[in-house]
Amino acid sequence: MNNMLTIAKKEFQDIFRSRTFSIILVLLLVLTATSILVSTLVFKSQVSQYESSLALLLSMGKTPTEAAPQLYPLNLLRGVVDYIEIIGAIIGILLGYLSIAKEKNTRTMKLLLSKPITKKDIVFGKITGNFLFVSLTIVFVAAMILASFLAIGGISLTAVDYYKILAVVILSIAYIMVFFTLSFFLSIQQKSLSNALMICFTIWLVFVLVLPQIGDTMDPDNQVPGGFFKSMGFDKPQEKAVMAKFSGYENTRDFIEQLSVTKHYERAGFAIFGVKTKYNDMPFPDILADQWFNIVSVFGLLAAGIFADAFIMYRNREAWSV
Template structure:
């Protein structure tokens, strides 16, 4: 087995014994399943209200029957995606930081560095181990949420729905690997282990919470539940005419949002899962035509993060680590 394979296997064995990691993933799994259950319960409440309204119309002699609310199964995953983009990124940072920090705290760093391994063996092995672990975690979460849709949501899934879920799972895997690799690189580059964790969390705060929230706040349509334009009963063509007068403002707002890797993950997931109404029930080709740029950026960012982690995680940077 190559040096990279040996270190990757070591990482997998370490993570398998890590109780904190198991607890974090279990918490994330429970949160995503509960989000599906809450979304399903919300739809049932809407359906009950609709049925009651129809009964009242019938009792009053009215023959006008409004359209019934429709359940699109994959839209039940909205909460799961949001948990993954926030908590998943945070857990990925903790995991990436831990792969470097544990060698110092356990006193195994010098033993690891004493191996006649190649330049990229240590960072490459650690990152491969992390990628494999996140692949297993994403597969587990995907299975759990799919079962939740079928059982708790009582919603049937078609073959195309499974394909959409698989695409979203790949996007989630890239997103989590990005954050873990970034944390590895930042921790290796920082003179103190604690500094590496703090810097990684600051980056998480900025690009996962602060920048997307600023962009959402600048969007006037997000200021009213259900959408400002929908509340005012403004049709789509008229909405576009209104927004055309604020093109510069909207360009700045959108630019802020897309500067965050989290927004790329969210928009890709929402589009392929049909959570965003514009892409609901649309063929995958149409979705891909609009989303390929976001996919390319996410893939490029992940490659850049991996390259950064491998490039800065050297024997010199690892040996200077202090607690």
């Protein structure tokens, strides 16, 4: 355990020495901070406009005939989920690549194993160190969200809102670590580090950008801004009745989307934050129950990735001879 923690500590410290990685990390933080700031200001403006209109109405001696609009602050976090989908995956890939590249480039694998350190210590020490760094990064993003809500927007959150943010924090860490384990595996499995990185970014391109975009493009409801069915005045039963006639098409579209871990992460994240409006008034346990498949898919792929990393570290003799 001590050896594993020592390697984890070294791995954590080494991350900060990579200039390229630092640039990508700063980019994620800047983009998410900008998204949060803009969304918070928009929310504050909406509240201010409503309060001004209400004050004007009351000053005229009139009583509002409609109930106050319900505003859901977590809806503002759609941009954060989008950025973690794309840049978070890149961070995971770079972490996995750098974790092995520095050992291969400096030829320290055999040196590590000449000490009383096992392969198990190495693989789980590296995973632990990177997991701690990813966790710290996502927790920092969550702290920025809460600070922006309170200090800039004057937004007060409920206990359930905090639970939802915590759930997406955990899901985001798992999502990024899926790409870490993929890059870690390929960086050992491939003789050429450049080939490993190229394969990783090809997978990133296909599963993070292409497949989700194909699924979104094939969705009939996305063909009109605001939703095709909404623009036609269809309610949910009518929408379901129409789509039932195209079940084969819809199943194919859904299958394409489900090939992507990014889409599983997005669906669960959007549901928890209420980006999909039907989840806004749904109890939190019911949201988790509704999204169980997407959540389990992300964590299942992470577990598979950790198993694959351990397997390849034990079986690949070339990793120890470089």
